[in-house]
Amino acid sequence: MSTRVHITGIGIISAIGNNIEETFLSLSECKTGIGKINHLSTIHKNDFLVGEVKQSNEELSKIAGVKNYNRTTLLGLIAAKEALQNSGIKNIKEARTGFISSTTVAGMCHSELLYKDFFENKTNENFIDSHFSGVSTDDIAGIIGIDEYVTTISTACSSAANAVMLGARLIKNNILDRVVVGGVDALSKFTLNGFNTLMILDTEWCKPFDENRKGLNLGEGAAFLVLESDEQVKKSNKKSLALVTGYGNANDAFHQTASSVEGYGAFLAMQAALKVASISHQKIDYINAHGTGTPNNDSSEGIAMQTIFENKVPKFSSTKAYTGHTLAAAAAIEAVISILSMQNNMIFPCLNRSAQMHELTSSPVSVIEKNVNLEHVMSNSFGFGGNCSSLIFSKN
Amino acid sequence: MEAVMLLLFLKRYKLETSITSYCKIKNNTVVVNDKQYFKGTESDELSAFLGALYKQMDLSYPKFFKMDKLCKLGTLATELVIRNNIDLDNVPKNEIALVFSNNSSSLESDRNHANSISDKENYFPSPSVFVYTLPNIVIGEIAIKHKITGENAFFVSGKFDADLMHNYSSILLQNSAISTVICGWVNVDGNSSEAFVYCIKNLNFKQENNVFQKQHNLQQLYSL
Amino acid sequence: MEVQEVIKNLKSQIIEQLNLEEVKPENIDANAPLFGDGLGLDSIDALELIVLLEKNYGVKIKDPKEAKAIFASVQTMADYVVANSK
Numbered sequence: 292m293s294t295r296v297h298i299t300g301i302g303i304i305s306a307i308g309n310n311i312e313e314t315f316l317s318l319s320e321c322k323t324g325i326g327k328i329n330h331l332s333t334i335h336k337n338d339f340l341v342g343e344v345k346q347s348n349e350e351l352s353k354i355a356g357v358k359n360y361n362r363t364t365l366l367g368l369i370a371a372k373e374a375l376q377n378s379g380i381k382n383i384k385e386a387r388t389g390f391i392s393s394t395t396v397a398g399m400c401h402s403e404l405l406y407k408d409f410f411e412n413k414t415n416e417n418f419i420d421s422h423f424s425g426v427s428t429d430d431i432a433g434i435i436g437i438d439e440y441v442t443t444i445s446t447a448c449s450s451a452a453n454a455v456m457l458g459a460r461l462i463k464n465n466i467l468d469r470v471v472v473g474g475v476d477a478l479s480k481f482t483l484n485g486f487n488t489l490m491i492l493d494t495e496w497c498k499p500f501d502e503n504r505k506g507l508n509l510g511e512g513a514a515f516l517v518l519e520s521d522e523q524v525k526k527s528n529k530k531s532l533a534l535v536t537g538y539g540n541a542n543d544a545f546h547q548t549a550s551s552v553e554g555y556g557a558f559l560a561m562q563a564a565l566k567v568a569s570i571s572h573q574k575i576d577y578i579n580a581h582g583t584g585t586p587n588n589d590s591s592e593g594i595a596m597q598t599i600f601e602n603k604v605p606k607f608s609s610t611k612a613y614t615g616h617t618l619a620a621a622a623a624i625e626a627v628i629s630i631l632s633m634q635n636n637m638i639f640p641c642l643n644r645s646a647q648m649h650e651l652t653s654s655p656v657s658v659i660e661k662n663v664n665l666e667h668v669m670s671n672s673f674g675f676g677g678n679c680s681s682l683i684f685s686k687n
Numbered sequence: 688m689e690a691v692m693l694l695l696f697l698k699r700y701k702l703e704t705s706i707t708s709y710c711k712i713k714n715n716t717v718v719v720n721d722k723q724y725f726k727g728t729e730s731d732e733l734s735a736f737l738g739a740l741y742k743q744m745d746l747s748y749p750k751f752f753k754m755d756k757l758c759k760l761g762t763l764a765t766e767l768v769i770r771n772n773i774d775l776d777n778v779p780k781n782e783i784a785l786v787f788s789n790n791s792s793s794l795e796s797d798r799n800h801a802n803s804i805s806d807k808e809n810y811f812p813s814p815s816v817f818v819y820t821l822p823n824i825v826i827g828e829i830a831i832k833h834k835i836t837g838e839n840a841f842f843v844s845g846k847f848d849a850d851l852m853h854n855y856s857s858i859l860l861q862n863s864a865i866s867t868v869i870c871g872w873v874n875v876d877g878n879s880s881e882a883f884v885y886c887i888k889n890l891n892f893k894q895e896n897n898v899f900q901k902q903h904n905l906q907q908l909y910s911l
Numbered sequence: 912m913e914v915q916e917v918i919k920n921l922k923s924q925i926i927e928q929l930n931l932e933e934v935k936p937e938n939i940d941a942n943a944p945l946f947g948d949g950l951g952l953d954s955i956d957a958l959e960l961i962v963l964l965e966k967n968y969g970v971k972i973k974d975p976k977e978a979k980a981i982f983a984s985v986q987t988m989a990d991y992v993v994a995n996s997k
Contacts, residue, residue: 334807334810442844445822446823446839460858463862481801481820485812485817488814488817489814489818489955490958540838540839541781542826542827542837542839543830544831545831546827547827547831555836563863674821675818675821675823675824676824676827676839676841677827677830678826678827678839749932749933752931753955811966814958814959815929815956815958818955
């Protein structure tokens with residue numbers, strides 16, 4: 292079986308840019324995209340900061356070149372189209388191509404606008420359809436022309452990592468030649484109010500891996516990666532951006548939303564990823580951590596990293612203070628950021644830090660690092676429901 | 688199309704699997720390994736039926752009462768699969784994978800949460816409702832109850848997709864540390880609900896006290 | 912508001928709000944710890960209790976860290992309610 296799994300294209304849209312170029316510019320200038328709520332209509336408008344994509348739905352429709360789709364589908368479409376373009380794919384049908392997307396709330400941003408009317412007026416039934424998680428996946432796949440293998444993963448904030456993992460396996464097992472994998476989530480009142488009841492939202496800018504962190508900032512966006520087999524890359528004479536060499540997933544089996552103190556699930560996921568990549572932990576040059584900025588996650592993840600790396604934790608940072616926590620899109624967005632790090636030999640630092648976490652002996656990168664060779668990069672993503680994932684990307 | 692690919696895949700790896708136990712819950716009737724285990728009152732709504740099933744199973748798990756209907760349904764069905772299966776204690780907990788799927792995601796809890804934030808005069812969103820607004824929480828609940836730490840995935844698809852489920856569990860059994868996969872289709876939408884949970888292993892696995900083992904046609908078993 | 916009356920009400924409200932199906936109000940000792948071994952409550956239950964106090968008594972707890980001391984027992988919850996409700 293063993294073909295390698297190449298990443299040949301990436302596409303991204305989030306609060307820090309509508310494409311790869313804009314995203315890289317924001318990251319290299321250490322510029323956050325998190326700010327006051329602008330598009331989302333909510334009573335919490337002035338209470339929280341969020342990582343909103345700066346464009347309205349109308350503007351996004353123009354970029355995506357379509358009409359009458361909800362924000363989730365628009366964001367996904369923009370990133371998926373960029374990934375295909377970046378990979379130089381013109382004819383989808385020339386190879387066995389799949390599409391694996393992930394989402395937590397799908398069309399909720401749209402459903403809630405219509406929700407009240409729905410029960411009084413049945414004519415909105417078509418719109419409510421788009422609530423179902425699979426619908427935005429099918430819409431995007433339909434527009435970009437993939438119908439061979441289309442599926443939706445919903446495992447909360449680790450969803451997109453699991454999409455990458457499934458995609459890599461389908462290629463390794465010669466079921467597909469190439470597959471577009473990633474995730475998308477749009478901001479909604481639904482999630483904002485929900486996370487607020489869990490009291491894990493920071494009212495100021497989130498401070499991942501800082502002693503005084505108070506919680507996360509929600510964000511929105513989408514990212515997709517094109518994965519291809521050795522043979523397919525050779526056939527099309529393409530440049531491989533990086534390889535997916537490791538992936539692991541485990542359940543923390545601790546609590547519906549909280550991570551265990553010692554980060555057991557995170558530990559198991561990182562361990563599994565290293566095993567699949569067949570490299571020792573010393574080989575990891577940088578970790579793009581999950582690092583949401585909640586007291587619980589950062590401490591649990593930090594301890595798990597210290598355990599698996601035997602207290603010699605490689606350079607690590609969280610980029611959530613740039614984009615906000617984009618939930619089901621987060622792992623894909625951070626996979627793309629990891630590739631940008633590798634391509635440009637840069638580590639984008641944690642923002643807003645001022646004090647060392649008392650739970651940890653290791654500290655994250657807090658000032659941008661340039662000219663660092665990154666052969667192997669790990670990217671962590673953990674979700675509610677105990678779902679923990681870890682990916683490893685390597686230079687070709 | 689997928690069926691063709693799956694066939695090719697199976698041919699290539701000669702991977703055969705067998706179901707070592709299964710549980711189906713539909714129309715207030717519970718079937719375990721081809722035998723009817725419990726039949727609730729026909730007119731019972733889902734909550735009442737699940738409560739009656741919980742009593743029948745003689746469970747003592749207070750957390751059950753805090754779950755939403757999707758998690759209750761998935762937890763009870765999985766409990767029956769595990770009870771009527773391999774001795775779980777003999778399988779390392781990180782070798783058991785949980786692969787679930789459904790159509791309605793977490794719609795019931797989503798509706799409840801959406802209702803609680805739609806009325807400004809009566810605005811009290813509940814954290815314990817919001818927690819259940821993700822479909823994979825049912826996997827989390829099962830993992831917590833049985834301390835299962837293996838790989839887990841949740842797919843949202845239009846209908847029960849036997850190929851996808853078989854495909855995924857075959858890959859796990861073939862290429863990873865996973866020795867046992869508990870798969871489930873657990874769907875709740877209004878009062879219509881359905882659970883089909885089963886445990887699969889490599890065909891070369893032999894149980895002592897072989898309770899139930901058969902080569903399967905998933906789609907057939909599901910449609911029975 | 913009388914503390915004793917609040918205690919009585921809280922007991923049944925807690926059972927209802929937290930779905931403690933197998934617990935009766937008379938089984939809850941007002942001075943016993945609510946978390947840990949007692950009723951087997953977890954962090955989501957703590958958040959739910961915050962909603963309960965706001966909904967039924969108009970008492971707001973802004974900082975989850977504050978909650979720990981307030982939710983030590985039904986007695987401490989009642990004391991807090993009496994001291995803070997208008």
